[in-house]
Amino acid sequence: MAQLTSRSPMRRPRxxxxxxxxxxxxxxxxxxxASIWFSISDNNGIGFxxxxxLLGAEGFTDSLWLTLKLAxxxxxxxxxxxxxxxxxxxxxxxxxxxxxxxxxTLPLVVPPVALTAGMIGVLRxxxxxxxxxxxxxxxxxxxxxxxxIVLVLAYVLMALPLAYRALDAxxxxxxxxxxxxxxxxxxxxxxxxxxxxxxxxxxxxLLNASFLTLALVLGEFTAASIxxxxxxxxxxxxxxxxxxxxxxxxxxxxxxxTWxxxxxxAAAGRERRHKPAHS
Amino acid sequence: MTTAxxxxxxxxxxxxxxxxxxxxxxxSPAPARSHxxxxxxxxxxxxxxxxxxxxxxxxxxxxxxxxVIGAFTVSSDAETGAGSFTTANLTDSVSGAxxxxxxxxxxxxxxxxxxxxxxxxxxxxxxxxSRFRMxxxxxxxxxxxxxxxGGLPLAxxxxxxxxxxxxLTKLFHxxxxxxxxxxxxxxxxxxxxxxxxxxVLTITPALDGLxxxxxxxxxxxxxxxxxxxxxxxLPILLPSLLGGFVLLFGSAFAAYATAAAMVGATVPLxxxxxxxxxxxxxxxxxxxxxxxxSLDMIIVAVVVMAIYxxxxxxxARWLS
Numbered sequence: 300m301a302q303l304t305s306r307s308p309m310r311r312p313r314x315x316x317x318x319x320x321x322x323x324x325x326x327x328x329x330x331x332x333a334s335i336w337f338s339i340s341d342n343n344g345i346g347f348x349x350x351x352x353l354l355g356a357e358g359f360t361d362s363l364w365l366t367l368k369l370a371x372x373x374x375x376x377x378x379x380x381x382x383x384x385x386x387x388x389x390x391x392x393x394x395x396x397x398x399x400x401x402x403x404t405l406p407l408v409v410p411p412v413a414l415t416a417g418m419i420g421v422l423r424x425x426x427x428x429x430x431x432x433x434x435x436x437x438x439x440x441x442x443x444x445x446x447x448i449v450l451v452l453a454y455v456l457m458a459l460p461l462a463y464r465a466l467d468a469x470x471x472x473x474x475x476x477x478x479x480x481x482x483x484x485x486x487x488x489x490x491x492x493x494x495x496x497x498x499x500x501x502x503x504x505l506l507n508a509s510f511l512t513l514a515l516v517l518g519e520f521t522a523a524s525i526x527x528x529x530x531x532x533x534x535x536x537x538x539x540x541x542x543x544x545x546x547x548x549x550x551x552x553x554x555x556x557t558w559x560x561x562x563x564x565a566a567a568g569r570e571r572r573h574k575p576a577h578s
Numbered sequence: 579m580t581t582a583x584x585x586x587x588x589x590x591x592x593x594x595x596x597x598x599x600x601x602x603x604x605x606s607p608a609p610a611r612s613h614x615x616x617x618x619x620x621x622x623x624x625x626x627x628x629x630x631x632x633x634x635x636x637x638x639x640x641x642x643x644x645x646v647i648g649a650f651t652v653s654s655d656a657e658t659g660a661g662s663f664t665t666a667n668l669t670d671s672v673s674g675a676x677x678x679x680x681x682x683x684x685x686x687x688x689x690x691x692x693x694x695x696x697x698x699x700x701x702x703x704x705x706x707x708s709r710f711r712m713x714x715x716x717x718x719x720x721x722x723x724x725x726x727x728g729g730l731p732l733a734x735x736x737x738x739x740x741x742x743x744x745x746l747t748k749l750f751h752x753x754x755x756x757x758x759x760x761x762x763x764x765x766x767x768x769x770x771x772x773x774x775x776x777x778v779l780t781i782t783p784a785l786d787g788l789x790x791x792x793x794x795x796x797x798x799x800x801x802x803x804x805x806x807x808x809x810x811x812l813p814i815l816l817p818s819l820l821g822g823f824v825l826l827f828g829s830a831f832a833a834y835a836t837a838a839a840m841v842g843a844t845v846p847l848x849x850x851x852x853x854x855x856x857x858x859x860x861x862x863x864x865x866x867x868x869x870x871x872s873l874d875m876i877i878v879a880v881v882v883m884a885i886y887x888x889x890x891x892x893x894a895r896w897l898s
Binding site (some may be wrong): 315316319320323326327329330331333334336337338379380381383384386387388390391392395399402404405406407408409410411412413414415416417418419420421423424427452453455456511514515518519520521524525532535536539543546547549550551553554557558561562 | 623624625626627629630631633634636637638640641642644645647648654697700701703704705707708713717719720722723724726727728729730731732734735736737738739740743744745746771774775828831832834835838839849852853856857868869871872873875876879880883887
């Protein structure tokens with residue numbers, strides 16, 4: 300019966316399915332292939348100058364270093380803000396959870412360009428109204444070019460929905476309340492039950508959230524360029540205007556980095572998934 | 579579930595109900611909750627959320643207030659009446675070149691979202707019905723990467739492929755056939771590169787929720803494949819499809835970097851107009867125009883979310 304119903308209609312779609320996947324693969328692979336070829340081909344054959352030249356290019360290390368610092372600060376701040384709040388919301392009233400969900404969805408309503416516009420609006424208040432107050436120093440401090448804290452704030456806000464979703468998925472698979480109560484009944488203190496019981500159970504979700512945030516910061520261009528800082532993506536843009544081949548090389552590299560990040564993520568998740576089966 | 583701009587196949591999310599190691603062991607001796615025990619975390623729960631709320635007020639609240647105030651007041655660089663209430667900024671932001679840009683943004687987003695939905699569905703269906711688990715995992719991981727592959731790298735990759743000196747352009751002499759990447763259609767092709775994977779990611783759970791029994795029931799009633807799709811599958815999928823369309827629309831609408839790096843000013847887009855206005859590229863006295871344009875953009879995004887969230891809830895109810 301099951302065979303009868305499944306055999307005849309299954310045969311025809313298989314061909315169509317192959318065709319669909321083939322066309323899709325072509326559309327998605329050709330730009331990658333062409334980019335790689337574009338970045339390594341030169342007038343007399345193949346060369347890797349675009350890649351080797353990167354390291355020596357002016358501003359490369361500075362901008363990369365700035366981006367890495369920003370990424371680290373963003374991930375740390377995001378997790379410090381979000382993780383305690385989300386664990387508390389699981390333990391506390393359901394109302395708090397709803398509030399948190401709405402709050403973490405809100406940034407989706409403000410596109411990055413608009414958020415940046417708003418931030419610039421706020422930053423203008425500094426010189427306009429607060430010149431003589433101590434707040435003015437805060438405004439200067441927040442905008443210092445060596446480490447623009449204002450960008451960290453923007454990035455944390457942009458990453459909030461992504462990270463919330465990742466952590467929420469992790470928290471769903473863990474019965475936080477039962478775990479905490481069990482730990483508390485065994486005499487563990489609050490910090491101890493959070494750090495040694497809950498956080499290890501959330502390892503996958505924490506990694507997931509961190510990687511997504513990292514990928515976001517590594518590629519973010521809008522806020523940084525409009526606010527006038529030069530982290531890595533903005534530097535690529537500047538280079539792209541003068542040296543096309545090098546900018547494509549960087550694009551290929553950034554795609555590779557994203558792949559590696561996500562594969563690491565998948566590996567981390569898989570490791571965790573397989574463990575209970577083996578033990 | 580909540581929403582996300584670019585859902586990624588989260589390994590942590592797939593084993594949702596496995597409970598994680600050690601849960602079942604510790605769960606059984608859970609005692610009846612005493613009142614004292616419950617009160618302790620509840621008082622602390624507000625404390626633990628306080629930093630997040632404070633951050634939100636500063637990083638989200640202040641800019642939002644700045645946008646609203648700025649959009650409705652006369653710019654500080656105006657000759658007269660700086661700081662007084664006006665609706666001129668908003669009126670200006672929906673007239674002339676800015677109105678063209680807004681329309682062009684809406685058109686681009688709607689078109690690419692529609693194509694992305696129509697193309698993403700068959701790909702997702704092909705992946706879901708495939709017998710090869712590897713293929714499924716590979717496509718979903720790749721979609722996760724590509725859906726996040728917006729911005730500059732995407733623009734440069736397409737310039738290298740289909741730009742004036744791009745590899746495909748040179749290979750097939752596309753310029754002679756009137757092709758140019760730096761146009762509305764060129765931008766659409768590039769946008770689809772991250773919109774289609776986004777659709778695949780969004781629609782795959784819904785397709786997974788279509789039960790085999792429904793198809794068999796339809797076939798037992800002598801429905802053809804077409805009839806099955808027309809009367810059974812599509813009505814069930816409709817909320818998910820619409821939700822996916824709206825999500826794609828929102829992503830395309832908010833995108834800035836790709837367009838900025840690829841087409842420059844040849845295709846007017848509202849996100850670019852905001853950036854231009856912020857860089858002081860406006861007439862004297864129109865400094866607050868950028869904020870009014872931002873408000874326009876936010877209004878569109880609010881409408882998008884207002885459509886998306888109920889749809890998503892509805893499809894989640896059907897396909898759970």
